[in-house]
Structures are given as structure tokens and as C-alpha cells.
Amino acid sequence: MTNQHIHCIVNDCHYWNQGNMCHANEILVTTDEFGSRQPDHIDAATAKQLTPDAAGSCMATCCKTYVPKGSDQIKADTVKRMP
Numbered sequence: 001m002t003n004q005h006i007h008c009i010v011n012d013c014h015y016w017n018q019g020n021m022c023h024a025n026e027i028l029v030t031t032d033e034f035g036s037r038q039p040d041h042i043d044a045a046t047a048k049q050l051t052p053d054a055a056g057s058c059m060a061t062c063c064k065t066y067v068p069k070g071s072d073q074i075k076a077d078t079v080k081r082m083p
């Protein structure tokens with residue numbers, strides 16, 4: 001696997017870190033439509049089972065891995081926060 005650098009400015013996310021870096025060990029990006037229909041446990045670990053979809057614009061994509069800091073949904077999937 002390559003050494004990824006995911007930059008993100010969504011600072012109320014559990015995985016956000018100083019310098020606008022994402023510290024999730026993996027993330028799932030989906031279309032807004034798909035993401036809005038799926039429960040929290042559908043995330044990076046299930047990515048290989050999901051059907052690819054077209055978004056049409058960047059405004060129609062979302063980070064499905066986002067979870068608010070302090071949320072009880074942090075453990076809804078297997079994504080880990082890296083040090």
C-alpha cells in the first residue's frame with residue numbers, strides 16, 4: 001500500500017488532526033446519494049463489496065468515514081484513528 005496523505009479541513013471529525021490531516025487508517029468516499037442511504041457500519045472495510053457509482057461533480061461526493069468527535073458511533077465500523 002502506498003503512503004497516503006489525506007488532507008481534510010473538517011475539524012469536528014474524530015479522525016481530523018492538526019495541520020488539516022486525516023488520521024484514519026482508511027476512508028471511504030461515496031456519492032452523497034449513496035452515503036445518505038447507508039448506515040454507519042458501511043465504511044472502508046466494506047468497500048470491496050460495494051457497487052461503483054458516478055457522482056457527476058465534486059459537490060456530489062462525501063467522506064462516508066466522517067464521524068463527529070465524541071460520537072457514540074465512532075466504533076460503528078473498523079476504521080482506526082492512527083497516532
Ligand code: SF4
Pocket residue numbers: 006007008009010013014015016017021022023024027063064065066067
Ligand atoms: S475521515 Fe473524512 S471527514 Fe474525517 S478527517 Fe478523514 S477525510 Fe476528513
